[in-house]
Amino acid sequence: MEELLKGGWMLLPLAVCSVTAIAVIIERVIFFRRIKATQQAEIILEMVGNKRRDEAAVLAEKSVSPLIRVLAAGIVNHQQPSKAMEAAGVNEVAAMRRGLPVLDTVITLSPLLGLLGTIIGMIDSFQIMALSGMSQPHAVTGGVAEALIATAAGITVAVIALIPYNYFVARIERETETIEYYATRLELALILPVREQRP
Template sequence: MLPLAACSIVAVAVILERMYFFRHSGAANLAETLLAMITGNQREEAADRAKGSPLPLIRILAAGMAHPYQPAKAMEAVVVNELAAMRRGLPILDTIVTLSPLLGLLGTIIGMIDSFQVMALSGMGQPRAVTGGIAEALIATATGITVAVIALIPYNYFLARIERETEIIEHYATRLELALNPAAEQQR
């Protein structure tokens, strides 16, 4: 039960941290403003406004604005780091989802072995001792499955959220490339 308690504590910590991270990651309104500024020939103002932003999408667009002749390559380099930051902690949740039921089953097996040892020592004369041990052993399986289910739902939500954020990043990165293309042509 102690490993399951540790798994549940770690899962809750990762879930809360990821919820905080994704709560502060939306930046579509600012991205629209930056694209409007670039289209309106206010590229330097847009770059200044994007500079130092904590939002992943804006950091990616800022990299593209900083390199108007090759914005795609510049944004790709930043996207790798931003996606890694979005995925941080998810392998831990995935491991907990897989490991918890197995730990629960292990606890049940150990409990069953103990129950059968009690039966071997005392004989069939004490059925309550045996059934009480079996019931106690099954608590480990139930706990393991509960921890896995509780971690699985946020894990799948975070995967879907990363997929949605990736689509948003691709959308705005493509729009930025199109907006910068005339600017690059004018500067040649």
């Protein structure tokens, strides 16, 4: 902890970045743990296939899962399910991406803040050298070491944020593919009864 305090005032914005990143990561982990609902999607598709569309709509509208909410839009707007699910899908993907721009900013900004802290520290070290000459080499080398703490802190914050960020991006891609798959199946399930009614 004492070593970190030697890194200079630039560690304050880095601390803010790290706290912000941790808050977003925790919120997104909780969000993604709640939304897995492929079993519920299968039940809803089975209900629609058995001509129990109203029951399926009631069940789907209670869910917090993006997948089920998209299916609910298709069931409620069964006249044009494709357009309804497409519009709902845009909203749900935006909800899944909430917070990710903040993480992306932290990943980009933290190393730059660390580098800026290092440059400021190096300037201070060179000023010490200019005032005292080389008679105090420990003061100069100590200043350089302290300056590098900011860079190390910035890179650490970026690395800690980068791993969850990449996981969340991959998870959103998987969820989007799952939504497209089940939306297509629902559309087929809604179209088939209409075709069967035609002479």
